[in-house]
Amino acid sequence: MKEALLALIAIPLFGALLTVFTARHCRNRARTIALTATIMTLAISVWLVAVDFCGWGGQPGSYAGETRFLILGTGGPVDPLRGISFHIGLDGISLGMIFLTGFLFPAALFLTGKASPLNDWGFLAWFQALQGLTFGAFLSLDLVLFYLFFELTLIPLYFMVGGWGGGLRIEAATKLFLYGLTGSLFTLGGIVGVSLALGGMDKGCDFSIPRLVLVAQDRGKPMEASMERVAKAKSEMEKTMSDREKDAARARFDEAEHDLFQKRKVEAQWFNWQTTLFLMLMAGLAVKIPIIPVHFWQPLAYREAPIALTVVLSAALAKLGLFGVVRIVLPLLPDASVRLATPVLGTLATIGILYGGLAALGTSNLRSMLAFSSISHLGFCLLGLVSLNETGLTGGVLQMINHGITTGGLWLLALILLERFPSLEIHTFSGMGKRFKAMGVVAVLLVLSSVGLPGLNNFVGEALSLLGMFAQGGEGRQLAVLATLGLILGAWYMLNFLLRTFYGDERIPATVQGRIPTDLTGCEKMVFTSILALCFLLGLYPQPALKRISADTHLVARELGEARRRQMGNPIPENIGSMVLTHGSPKSGTNQPSAPQTQKGGAR
Amino acid sequence: MDMDLTLSSSSPSDFLASVAPGFPEFFLLALGSLVFLGGTFRQDRPLWGWISFFGLVTALALALRPIFHSPMEGNAYHGPLVYDGLSQTLRLLTFLCGAGLVLMGWEEGDSTHIAERNGLILFATAGASLCVAANDLATLFLSLELVSIPTYLILFLTRGDKFGRESTLKYFLLSIFSSAMMLFGFSYLYGITGSLQIPEILAILSQSSLNPVPEAVPTARLVGLVMVVAGLGFKVTAVPFHFYAPDVYQGTSHFGASVLSTLPKIAGFAALARLTGLTFETNGGVFLPFESQSSYLFWILASVTMTLGNVIALWQTNLRRLFAYSGIAHAGYMLVALSVGKEVGATGALAALVVYLWAYVAMTLGVFAIFIYLDKKGKHVEKVEHLNGLAKTDPVAGGIMVVLLMSLIGLPLTAGFIGKLALVQCALRRGLESAITEAHPNSELRLFFGLSIMILVNAAIAGWYYLRMIGALYLRKGKDTHPSNRPVAALVTGFVCVVVTVAVGILPGLVTRGIGEVPWHGIKSKAGMANPMDKSPMEKPPGH
């Protein structure tokens, strides 16, 4: 297990080096190396999924295949950076992301034709490096390590977009890099702040996510204890009869209240600080997702990037931001999340859903349409995550996988269209379904999956996300209603696209090299069949996946529930919506995490 | 009272023992003199190049495996030189930097003064290296001058046209001016404390901040602090004192700019760190030689310096001018460490300063080495556009350049990232610590939180102009030039700088080793002294 995780990061990076040093200016060899490396990662990630579902992996709620050793700052006792470690591990949340990364990178390479300009050794080397870094970010359990991989992905992206992109490639690359850099620098500040605030300052600092999560969970305990003490003293005061006893009880009550007051003061300070850190951490993640006010780099980058890169940019890399939310922001800053996630992030996500839908409706280019639809769909993922209950979180994570598969599939479709035709302007195509039967079937099914037809994968994720939001009540409900409008918009532009390109009179533009355009080839059929199979699998029988995800999201949701209860001052029923998860509810069976130390604290 | 603690009472053999660890520097000075003398007989590039290079390598080896150990016990810290963790690491940096400069200048400039130039590099390197170890004001002043005077001459020798002359003039006059300011501050520090020993000065000052003191002392102390910071601010290009840098860098050659951006800055920052007590072991006691004044002073300097440097760098087209502003901005980041100061636990701020100084020197030296390499190859680089398409025409130089630029931006796995991380961490830590202990008002949290945000915003702004260079290197097309020759030495320097950058980026512990271990045991007894201001000269020991 350990070796498998390390190999996931090492193989692509090694492949990149191999490409640079042995396959310079040799297209075929470079392609062979890149395909071999990425397909090896595919095999490993499939194996990891299989192992996990057969129950041979780690316990649910803990990290499988953890590896940990110090990397940075092994110097003396005064090293300011003591404690940064190479700490990786796999859990239910990252498993799906690993699978997506392992699947889409080889698929994009596989479908890129031999003659494509993207089969350049430079591009292939950067592409493999990007895959290794993405794996690293999804696997890392150390704040700085996550940041390191997260930020390093900018370098391959910059060079790939700038070197092999379309006409506005330099602008697109610069924009992408600067947006990413600015955002992630704030995230860096947030990471340092979190580690200082939670990890303590006297003995170096602690960047380990599992350990910091434990601290964050315990952070509210003293406050709760003194609240209980006040309540007890109060009831005692009311019970006691004699004057002397009454005085003593009053004194106890005053003392308890004073104690609570002090704790409240500390808590208020911590809470303010959490709010700041929340905003800082979200800055970088928001740029990567992207959510609405910082999305300006995205349409340009998606349109100008080489198409194989756009596939993984949209389907795998956008998930880095969302993954950061569920892995870092929510568990480490529960109080601020409870207060800010729904009103701020939820609202932005909803605006994103509607904005993306409307903008996609207005575009005439397939790539722009898919770019905007990505904003819209990622809004659903985020909406699920910020509903902060188990249903929503599970739905959000599942939707991240679904979006990767479906939108990834659509981008791959765009890729093979671009292999055949020079441009992706929607109006140049018409009635393609007649000649390209297989392509038509694939397109119809992918579009149906994307609009959320029941029985296909996106339905499950979107439904759970919205349900989670509904269950949250209050403004969550209003946001969920608004977001539902986004579904209708999605159906509108997607079906519109389908209608215009695959139905109607046959009008097929000239091919790139004047060749006769062909239907799907064998390889393409293989890739798309597996994508569609995944769509159906996750649409018809999502329970195993949900069970695996909720084993981990349950812990996050519980922590957030406690934080919310603290804030409300009175307990609220936890997980109203969790009855949806009939199968694999973590409340039944061994998954019940009675003591968090034995669960997520495996790293201790 | 412990009378052994004054310099004048130590015997000549004690004195020799305390300066003996400075052997590598004295070796360099002797070698420099020899090179000067020899230069009158022979002007031979390889000869003087190899002699200087091997001299520096020998000094490096001697510093790594010292023959004479600094006798740290007892009163040894009263010697003129102190070899603690800070001086060890910065001394290595200085020698490496000197060796890099010799290599970079291998094919650079005209041959008529090659011996003099190499000798001057040896002098300046020895000066900077003595400066990081200087333990009293006299040594500090002399070693700073030992950096400055060779620098004037290098500036003069390296570019002979009117631009070179003008930049020499500007640097020379302002440098003397700044020295005078610094000396004025020194005279007040000496006057308040009656000592030239830096640890003693700091100990007495921090004492006087606790006891009732004559009214004049706080004012005199403030004058001393401000003047010293102003004087050293010139050396490190802190903002109100930065204005010579862009002109001088632009007017001199790449080589002159690389000397100017490294050695004086190492010396200046080391001196500032020593004088503000960053290296001072307090054994847990309250230690505020300048109360919070130095902290706030550096806060203002740091924020203004980094912001102004980065913002003005945005619209520079001349490469050396751009790197002058970039150097100003980096100096601003390093001033953060001085602002955070000693109040942060252990020696976090000092370690951050050291890591960043290593990062800065490696990055800047490497960039200038590549400029020199390109210049000598016949591709004249003055403006950013001249770098266009370099990655295609010269992948090795382009690769070196891009790693260095990534480090300047602050991307992970490079020293620039680790340095910024450490600085942000200590700034936030200072803010949070004050918020948690409530020893200071809440405004301190805002102040230092603001400072760390300022570092991040500035790093983002800096990304803009560095990225423009990366874009020029990799994404734009340039004219193919036919290389006339291959100046390997400069390329090797660039490569070594990349290695250092990445090594420090992955293992910052390599250069911060030993910084916490400040073996000054005698300090307690010193701190027990009465306030010297109300002590009449009569009470002085009979040793005078």
Add this chain to the structure above:
Amino acid sequence: MMEVIDFPPGLTHYLSLGALLFVLGLVGFLSRRNMILMFLNAELMIQGVALNFVAFARHRGNLEGQGFVLFLLAVAACEAAIALALILVLYRTQHSLDVSVWQNLREEGLDPTLDEEPLPLGPLEEKSPVLTPAGIGPQQPEETSHV
């Protein structure tokens, strides 16, 4: 009416004089245009510092300050040597001691400061006698005979 100064003058008097010298030098440095005068003003600042050191050394009753002054004077002499050499070279190129003729380097798009009352240019000197240069002379192309 003059007040009687107590004799011998105390620390304050020396310090005041030192500060006065320093400030005079500072103001002079910032306001003068003549390179030699600028340099001399900087020297004046250093002399003020030296006075401070000596005064403090006497007040403290130790010799460290006096020792510092010796170093100070030595370094000042070195700098004077360099200054004179540099100023001589600069004078030879521009025939003026005015610093405001050196304005080639400035921020892009910024006009040079116009000098309303330029210092008079020095006489175009006839070739002054040159000492035999020490050491190796610059490489001369070898004369070839065409006879």
